[in-house]
Amino acid sequence: MVKITFIIPHQEIEAKVHAFISEIREERIVFSTTHIVGTQEAFLSECDSDIVIARGITYLALKRNLLNVSVIEISITGYDIIRALDACKKQYQAKKIAIIAAESIIYEEGFLDDILHTDIEVYKIQNEEDVVQALRMAKEHQVDAVVGGLTACRIAKNRGWQCVQIHTGEEAIRRAINEALSAAYATRLERAKAELLKVILENTKEAIVAVDQDGGVTAFNKAAYKTLNIPFNRQMTGRAISSVIPDFDTLNTADRHDAEIGVLKNINGRMILIEWAPIRVESKTVGVVYTLQNVDKIQETESIIRKELSRKGLVAKYSFGNIIGSSRVLNKTIQTAYKYSQVHSNILLMGETGTGKELFAQSIHNASSRSLEPFVAVNCAAVPENLLESELFGYVEGAFSGAVKSGKTGLFEFAHKGTIFLDEISEIPMNLQAKLLRVLQEREIRKVGDTSLLPIDVRVIASTNINLLERVRNGQFRQDLLYRLDVLNLRIPSLRERGEDIQYIAEYYIEVYCKQYGKPTPELSPGAVAVLSRNQWPGNVRELRNICERLVVLSDQKVITADEVTNLLVFSGLHADASSDENSGESAMAKLAEADWETLVKLMKVMKVNKAEMAGMLGLSRTTLWRKLKEK
Structure with missing residues (x-):
């Protein structure tokens, strides 16, 4: 409610003033009238009005003394003066x-x-x-x-x-009342804004402190009390900011930086991250607004976010530190990948199966500014063609028969602000390639069955183990899509190219699986290392990891020998000596004769294969394998 007081300059116009006021129909504006002469001290001390209307030296006195009140002058027209002079003369x-x-x-x-x-x-x-x-x-x-x-x-x-x-005319009275009404509307609007600002300040979870150009605190919300560990009953408004944040040069700091800059300070025993923005009026800094965050709370919030993303499966678990090896080619690849992580451009990862393309994708995400946002991985070859579009972009209610009533959020939408990893990108069908191209170009998606577009901010990392240029030449992959994906490219080296890393990788996985199965960790003999290093590893690190798990399950010795490794590679159809069709069965038969039933059973369990599959891997018929096992 806005209160307006009209100070009537002379009794003769009182009736007119009340008549004009009675015409006003504003419920939240209250008018009152009084009659004072000169500058009565009592009125100055007791005035509780928001707006005062006065004339002459009464107006001037009120203007000087009522600094927080809007004082409106009853103007005197030239006609009013001439009329008074003419009356005086006559x-x-x-x-x-x-x-x-x-x-x-x-x-x-x-x-x-x-x-x-x-x-x-x-x-x-x-x-x-x-x-x-x-x-x-x-x-x-x-x-x-x-x-x-x-x-x-x-x-x-x-x-x-x-x-x-000098008497006041009717027009001057009406003009003063209208001016007071305009001031009342402005006051009401300012109060609404102030109340809104107060509600925002008191309900925001961020601690906010504002200071004026002299460094005096003008705003200090509840969150600031809590963040800075200050009792709520302590009045902070009007205090110097130096009493809250010691040794902090308020205006010089704000003048030096237009952008928000984070500074860590220990305040009342808590590490606080301080950011600020200068308040400028006509290019002059008249104050500063600070936002303060408890570092412990920031870390706690980050932990909650990561746990929630992890619960949804939208988190990258690995970083560059999880990549095993020290070979020159690997280190160079990691260095390039880290440089890529610092920008937002799309990346195409190329490499044979099992080289760790997703490991690199997750590491790039975790090293980037998007690390706290979702990481969404999708194997394009594993999703049926008729479902891939709705999986990637989602759909709305009634989009097709069998659609969930509430619709579905697509993987691109899940990845908003984060990273989406499109594994085996070469397997995306041609009709969907055009839609993916539009998403990459326009940065917006359209759900299946929807007419509206949804803006997204997603970093795309794609991978392939197939030569996409060859696919383009064969008309199986769009060239323009390849250009959009291949802004930055990274070739992941095969295990054959980083042979010096094989021993480290093998020792690492043997230790991992020994802990998993509760077994003591055996050593690899030099001969075993040599056998592993000579192998071609078409399945790369993934294949080596599987072999290490089988070795852990089958070996009960303190040292894993070359023969154990050779036997396992032969049984797995991986040994270099079993490269030709002519001697592969013969070699397998020789090793099979040396093996026992218990070893083969363990091997089939670890590899999760049946007798028929094992026979196929050894180049034998199922009957022959069964007979040999019975002989043993």
């Missing part, structure tokens, strides 16, 4: 007249002299002492009569002067 036959009034209502003297053919002197006043001084000077100048406002006339008549009061 009533007192005055030849020389003094106008004693506030400076704001004074008009040019020469102009009035010419109109009324009368000698006129003007005395500008601001208070009652000025009125007394003006009357003294008028007497010295042999003035016949005085024209002035209510206060000037009251003092003049008490001193025996002939005086005519």
Whole structure:
């Protein structure tokens, strides 16, 4: 509610003032009237109005003293002054007249002299002492009569002067009331804004502190009390910011940086991250707004986010530190990948199966600025062609028969602000390639069955173990899509190219699986390492990892020998000596003769194969394998 007080300058217009006020139909604006003369101290001390309407020196006094109140002046028109001068001239036959009034209502003297053919002197006043001084000077100048406002006339008549009061016209009254109403609307709007700002400040979880140009605190929300560990009953507004954040040069800091800069400071025993933004009016810094965050809370929030993403399976578990090996080619690949992680461009990972393309994709994500956002991996070859579009982009209710009633969020939408990893990108059908191209170009998706577009911010990392240029030449892959995906490319080296890493990888996985199965960790003999290093590893690291698991399950010795490794590679159809069709069965038969039933059973369990599959791997018929096992 806005309260307006109209100070009536003379009783004659009181009825008109009340008549004008009665026309106003504003429920949240309340008018009241009073009648004071001059500058009554009682009114100044008791005034609880938001807006005051006054005239003359009363207006000037209120303007000086009521700094938080909007004071509206009842303007005096030239006609009001001329009318008072004419009345004074006729009533007192005055030849020389003094106008004693506030400076704001004074008009040019020469102009009035010419109109009324009368000698006129003007005395500008601001208070009652000025009125007394003006009357003294008028007497010295042999003035016949005085024209002035209510206060000037009251003092003049008490001193025996002939005086005519300047009356306010109806138009001036109505104009002052309308101006007061405009001020009331503005006040109401400002109050609404202030209340909104207060609600925002008090309900935001971020600690916010604002200071003025002198470093005095002007705003300090509840979260700031909590973050800075300050008792709620301590009044912070009006204090110097240095009492809250010691040794902090407020305005110099803000002037040096337009952007928000984070600074860590220990405040009241807590590590606080401080960011700020200068408040500038006409290029001058008049204050600063600080946002303060408890570092422990930030870490706790990050942990919650990562746990939630992990629960949904939308998190990257690996980083560059999880990539095993120290070969030159691997280190160079990691260095390039890290450089790629620092930008947002799309990446195409190329490499044979089992080289660790997803490991590199997750590492790039975790090293990037998107690390706290989702990481979504999808194997394009594993999703049926008729479902791939709805999996990637989602669908709306009723998009097709069998669609979930509430619709479905697509993987691109899940990956918003994060990274999507499109594994085996070469397997995306041609009709879907065009839609994927549009997503990469426009950065927006359209769900199946929807007409609207949804903006997304996603970093795309794709991978392939197939030569995509060959696919383009064969008309199986769009060239423009390849260009969009292949902004940055990274070739992951095969295990054959990094042979010096084989021993480290094997030892690492043997230790991992020994812990998993509760077995003591055996050593690899030099001969075993040599056998592993000579192998071609078409399945790369994934294949080596599987062999290490089988070795752990089958071996009960402290040292894994070359023969054990050779036997296992032969059984798995991986040994280099079993490269030709002619001697593969013969070699397998020789090794089979040396093996026992228990070893073969263990091997089939580890490899999760049946007798028929094992026979196929050994190049034998199922009957022969069964017979040999029975002989043993």
